[in-house]
Amino acid sequence: MKGPLGFNADDLLQETLAMQRKLLDGLKLLPSVDDVDYGVTAREEIWRDGKVALYRFVGAAAPVHSTPLLIVYALVNRPYMVDLQADRSLVQRLLALGHDVYVLDWGYPDRSERYQTLEDYLLRFLDGAVDQLRVRSGGPVNLLGICQGGVFALCYAALRQHKLANLVTMVTPVDFHTPDNMLSHWARQVDVDLLVDTLGNIPADLMNASYLMLKPFRLNVQKYVGLLDILDDKAALEDFLRMEKWIFDSPDLAGEAFGDFIKQFYQGNGLMHEGVRIGEHRVDLRQVTLPVLNIYAEQDHLVPPDASRALRGRIGSTDYTESSFRGGHIGIYVSGRAQREVPGTITDWLKERT
DSSP states (O other): OOTTTSSHHHHHHHHHHHHHHHHHOOOOGGGGOOOOOOOOOOOOEEEEEEEEEEEEEOSSSSOOOSSEEEOOOSSOOOGGGGGTTTTHHHHHHHHTTEEEEEEOOOOOOOOTTTTOOOOIIIIIIIIIHHHHHHHHHHOEEEEEEETHHHHHHHHHHHHHGGEEEEEEEOOSSSSTTTOOHHHHHHHTTOHHHHHHHHHBHHHHHHHHHOOOSSHHHHHIIHHHHHHGGGOHHHHHHHHHHHHHHHHHHHOOOOOOHHHHIIIIIIIIOOGTTTEEEEETEEOOOOOOOOOOEEEEETTOSSOOOHHHTTTTTTTOOEEEEEEESSSOOOOOHHHHHHHHHHHHHHHHHHHTTT
């Protein structure tokens, strides 16, 4: 007979025995699990400025589309979330669809980069990479900016639009003050000058802890309890470990650029009232008149949908498209559904504008 909670002592016993079997199987399986890594696609370095490198991904066939597609990721994580593994790789899907795909790797800043600025990142590194691709291709570049990299791409387009053909932004915040943006609520309370003066570069562990505490039970407890369910599944276990390795392989952040980004975007919400300056240059999104595709994730807790949708009406382009996909901030790159839908959406949109 079932108790008031819908189970009885026998149910508990069977569940306990099943868990014991999984733990025993896991203890046998774990020694056979190889070290996991991410970034599965072959690549070649074609340009470098200090620690910042531009890589070209090498596909199985020659590109069909002649315009280079440059991926710009955030500073806070490594860019290979877009190339996590063979069956979860936005890069491989784009290559298979005929694109000539590149990624800008920001590297791992050390104390010598403490005073690196947003102007360095946008008008030295990103601009240098774009110029390199323009020389190689003989024409403008398609830019794909992701998360903070999408913010960089928007600012860059406002300042150097003549070098670009089309702009795609993914999970990119524009309005940093939406009510559901918990990360922004925290960042607005930080004395960022004191933080940077005290720490210099911002440690990666501090940033990771901040992200984990946005969903403390889900990301610190539930995820690892769920690990018990896959201890006897080698492929699933390797997938889990690969994601964990990516999450915690995070660079420290150059102090000057970090402080400026927090103050101008998270605290000042500068994109919403033309209050952003990159060095001596004022960013006016109305200067962005090239075609723009804005992609956001419907269950994103880091960049809520309203934060991305705020781009509509703020740029000068009359060719603006929004696309949303089910999933979270990371799932939009690695889920099976996203793998089927997102690369094709980008490709179809770009084809119409070739």
